Amino acid sequence: MPGQKASEEARRAQILRAAYEVGAREGLDGLTVRLVAAEAGLSSGLVLFHFGSKEELIVALLDYVLATTTVLHITDDIARITQPLDRLLALLKREMNRLSSEPKRIRLFFDFWAKGFRNPLIRAKMQTELDRYREAFRPMAEEVLRAEPVRFDHVSAQGLAAVAVSFIKGCAVQSMIDPGQFDIDEYLVAAEALMAQLRTLSLARSARARRRGTARRA
Amino acid sequence: MPGQKASEEARRAQILRAAYEVGAREGLDGLTVRLVAAEAGLSSGLVLFHFGSKEELIVALLDYVLATTTVLHITDDIARITQPLDRLLALLKREMNRLSSEPKRIRLFFDFWAKGFRNPLIRAKMQTELDRYREAFRPMAEEVLRAEPVRFDHVSAQGLAAVAVSFIKGCAVQSMIDPGQFDIDEYLVAAEALMAQLRTLSLARSARARRRGTARRA
DNA sequence: CTTGCGGTTGAACGCCGGGTCAATGCAGAG
């Protein structure tokens, strides 16, 4: 294969896969053009021929990670759950499971996160992804607010969605640094118990709605 | 000052302060021995004379950051609050305020966090700090569990403490990457509302305790 | 004043990384 020509697309994909391997193994700091080339079985010059610079390779790798890492997307089977609260819990569980099953990928993701602090382009992409992530929790958050307008008086859907995201990101951040001590199951049980408060509210809302319905019908 | 002798302790402190400035400004990746020396107004050789290697300098910088960054310690005025829930809320508020007022310091902290993924020594120090942090929430968590043993049936104090930490770390992680979009005030209001659920439980426990007290007295 | 010790300097070294480019060879068009 090495030394043979290939289509632009195939080469870029091949190089990105190699970059992902290296990045996941060595970290973003340890990622070098030469290492990526070696991993792909190509010359270092070719990597830069197709990507222009290391910087552009890294940005492309971020796109690849975000596209491949389904972490931040809601799959159909979860979207189909009608009860917003059940949807939230399902989402929470799936995210926790993923980050315990793919630590390398999540570590790389947080490497990018930290890099985004100083790199405007990476930061922008991360912001977009974070927005999409929070947006996924918005419908559920709004449902909760509608259920208890008094108790959640000044609370915005934005804020509640951000709190939901905190559960996951905060859990990831802890379990990445402390995989031995930090017990994801314990964490999930506690998070679920807190969320169960919301379930109570949600059911109360449904009950009221039903009562209003029967009252009007009567 | 440059060219003059100084005590071991004073020099190390001077260099560490410079390292902190550079690290906060350029990130841990951008931190070089030469930059630190320039920032301190000293020669590069002297930095290594006092710290042995860049690696050791970085570890010392981490200690400095953890000691200086009071983020992870409970101050006396908060420890003195008797109501565990009020203590928690006070702690939450203070942490949020800090990370919005000292973004440079928190960015550096997360740089270390990411570095800890690959560096055993840094990881160990981070684990210790994280443990101490969670431990601060333990008493409050246990109080909550005692208040509602049924509702929080299988929940451990560990797990609940970890969730509390998630609120803060998750908030930090979001606001670092997205300071414009992410609204800390909105977040805090939402988090407080969720926590208010716990306050209800806590008060119910107190009420029961009072009732038991009067009953026994009667 | 001389000596010695230890903090201090900065030039020098070796290494490695990103980026360049002349040379190579493969494939498809003519």
Next chain:
DNA sequence: CTCTGCATTGACCCGGCGTTCAACCGCAAG
């Protein structure tokens, strides 16, 4: 088969890094 274009190679350059070390002070003891 020849020619042309382009993917591909890897030696090379350059800059910057961590680290070393011979030389240089400046002070205190003798």
